[in-house]
Amino acid sequence: xxxxxxxxxxxxxxxxxxxxxxxxxxxxxxxxxxxxxxxxxxxxxxxxxxxxxxxxxxxxxxxxxxxxxxxxxxxxxxxxxxxxxxxxxxxxxxxxxxxxxxxxxxxxxxxxxxxxxxxxxxxxxxxxxxxxxxxxxxxxxxxxxxxxxxxxxxxxxxxxxxxxxxxxxxxxxxxxxxxxxxxxxxxxxxxxxxxxxxxxxx
Numbered sequence: 001x002x003x004x005x006x007x008x009x010x011x012x013x014x015x016x017x018x019x020x021x022x023x024x025x026x027x028x029x030x031x032x033x034x035x036x037x038x039x040x041x042x043x044x045x046x047x048x049x050x051x052x053x054x055x056x057x058x059x060x061x062x063x064x065x066x067x068x069x070x071x072x073x074x075x076x077x078x079x080x081x082x083x084x085x086x087x088x089x090x091x092x093x094x095x096x097x098x099x100x101x102x103x104x105x106x107x108x109x110x111x112x113x114x115x116x117x118x119x120x121x122x123x124x125x126x127x128x129x130x131x132x133x134x135x136x137x138x139x140x141x142x143x144x145x146x147x148x149x150x151x152x153x154x155x156x157x158x159x160x161x162x163x164x165x166x167x168x169x170x171x172x173x174x175x176x177x178x179x180x181x182x183x184x185x186x187x188x189x190x191x192x193x194x195x196x197x198x199x200x201x202x
Contacts (some may be wrong), residue, residue: 012180013131014188021132022139024198030082031199034090037078039129039201042095043159044071046122054115060166067159074152081148097194097202098125104186116171120183123163128187128202130156 025032047064054060082089101121106113133153140146167176 012184013127014184015191017132017135017191018196019139020196021198022135024196025136026140026142026198028198029085030087030090032201033078033082033085033087035093035199035201037075037082037089038092039095040071040075040078043122043125044068044075047071050118050122057170059169063162063166067162070155074155081145093200095200095202097128097190097200100190100194101125101187104183112171116167116176116179119163119167120176120180123160123167123180124183124187125202126156126160126163128191130160132201 044067047068051061051064051068079089098121101124105117105121130153133149133156137146137150137153140149164176164180167180
């Protein structure tokens with residue numbers, strides 16, 4: 001599948017990752033694995049926070065519960081990869097990408113607007129993570145790591161789709177699609193303005 005088709009039809013992302021990113025990431029292997037580990041940890045806690053806030057939404061609780069386990073399992077896999085390479089887990093860094101995305105969340109709107117943006121920001125993070133894992137799986141010279149990241153890519157694509165599906169379960173799909181397009185355009189601006197760094201997953 002051509003890159004442009006993959007981006008457009010599966011993830012919808014408007015701006016592909018700068019090709020230089022994979023080269024920089026391969027040089028900063030400990031840093032990128034550390035950042036990846038914390039991303040998986042935060043994904044698990046984000047799902048827990050949604051379950052805690054919306055326990056009455058049965059489908060959300062049922063669908064996200066196994067994702068918590070899966071994401072924590074991913075954290076352990078990345079931690080194991082660090083140890084196997086005799087690298088240590090570094091300190092957690094500020095996630096500039098996510099912090100910039102959060103500025104686009106609706107402020108002072110309805111509970112539905114808040115809920116929708118929560119689901120869509122999680123979907124967007126999963127989509128960008130999936131795209132980055134695809135880049136790593138195709139661009140690293142380390143065959144083992146390439147396969148390692150291909151498995152993560154497939155998992156993240158499913159998570160992205162799940163958050164969109166949950167949004168359309170509880171909210172008018174037309175509203176979801178309209179807001180999703182707005183999020184995609186904003187994320188394009190964020191990616192365009194951010195410095196290309198190899199020590200960050202996003």
